[in-house]
């Protein structure tokens with residue numbers, strides 16, 4: 237006879253572990269979360285990163301799209317996301333003149349004029365609207381399936397009204413459709429960026445398609461919103477509802493070993509405590525779970541991004557003359573033309589930090605100044621979240637400190653190319669996170685922001701029914717980003733792992 241300490245153990249107190257725990261506890265399960273760090277939240281935390289400045293920065297993840305409104309409602313979270321009126325601004329230079337491609341969230345006259353400036357034939361404006369119109373239909377149909385057992389490839393395909401969209405999103409490299417539908421290198425790059433965030437891939441590899449898909453289907457619209465109060469506000473609320481439901485949360489409880497038998501699972505912590513339960517959920521990445529079980533690690537791409545958090549004493553002017561309050565309100569792309577992505581990818585693959593780093597950024601405080609003290613807000617301080625692409629973990633292996641510094645210089649140079657005054661004149665605080673820093677601080681294997689390679693949101697025809705969270709052990713499930721449909725701040729794998737356990741127990 238087994239003696240159990242609780243009904244479900246969860247390794248890790250990231251946002252997904254908290255979501256899973258609350259769904260389970262509300263169904264009467266006794267749940268224990270064991271978190272390795274001294275704080276819960278994993279990649280979804282806010283911190284006062286700059287001593288002397290009361291500015292609460294989203295240290296790792298920063299925008300929300302994939303978290304279904306239904307999870308917020310189910311769990312009763314007092315958590316709000318703010319829509320941005322600007323979708324993106326991309327500065328570029330043509331014939332020695334500094335200009336910019338401005339895209340509003342809703343197509344409008346300013347957006348149309350901006351497209352017509354980059355392409356006076358009007359082709360790109362029409363291509364953009366028809367392409368994203370098709371994707372919107374696809375997103376609306378796929379999004380509701382994420383909180384249900386996985387559909388098969390054929391079932392999901394039959395849901396989509398336009399077979400051509402399925403074809404170009406799922407069957408052919410995304411680079412092919414982008415280059416066939418759009419002509420301008422800058423416009424092509426703005427489209428491609430969603431396929432490369434956190435994914436070290438060429439435009440012509442299928443991993444880019446999967447990344448693209450998850451960036452465009454959140455809540456059926458693909459809109460990326462600003463978490464009011466920063467990303468940590470989500471975890472604060474998740475902790476509140478988890479504790480109210482009776483979940484036990486232990487910090488500084490690193491799990492070092494997982495053993496299972498026919499009746500249950502036993503975990504051992506670094507402090508040598510042993511805890512036993514009929515079921516185990518892993519919010520830690522599948523590679524970490526494999527190591528804890530003494531099994532082979534699943535293969536995955538390395539993380540490939542640099543995250544730079546910046547506190548500024550004001551916003552710099554741009555060479556194009558656009559109001560910086562518009563340029564930085566949405567996503568600001570610098571050196572992310574299609575051809576620049578491809579050359580940065582091949583350069584990084586051969587071991588070089590891209591000389592011209594593709595970077596993108598946004599200013600949280602333009603949408604939500606609540607993360608600043610009233611004094612800093614009054615003084616005009618702003619935050620910038622900068623995400624550098626195509627900087628894979630391998631570039632940092634030999635000497636993380638030197639490579640971090642070199643990559644930072646490359647990112648700032650890339651940014652300065654479009655500024656009328658150097659960004660260095662505005663910086664009062666800056667922190668840089670390489671893939672290796674992220675692995676060391678919160679355990680994301682090789683800094684992969686999605687824990688491991690993303691997967692399309694379906695199972696192959698003829699395979700067994702699944703929630704996308706199962707492992708080879710019927711008592712162990714993945715409840716974190718490494719599940720199928722798991723990457724990003726979504727709560728989806730947390731919800732789905734809870735449902736898989738409740739279906740059994």
Ligand SMILES: Cc1cc2nc3c(=O)[nH]c(=O)nc-3n(C[C@H](O)[C@H](O)[C@H](O)COP(=O)(O)OP(=O)(O)OC[C@H]3O[C@@H](n4cnc5c(N)ncnc54)[C@H](O)[C@@H]3O)c2cc1C
Nearest residue numbers: 248250251252272278279297298299491520716717724725
């Ligand atoms: C720099 C960066 C930027 C990102 N930007 C965005 C964004 O803007 N929007 C978005 O949607 N997504 C973004 N992501 C991705 C997103 O943050 C993650 O995919 C998501 O937060 C993963 O959540 P999780 O709960 O599954 O896991 P995690 O947040 O990784 O939490 C896992 C937890 O498990 C703990 N743990 C690990 N091993 C053990 C162990 N052995 N014992 C006990 N505990 C353990 C860890 O300490 C951690 O707290 C970003 C990620 C990064 C790193």
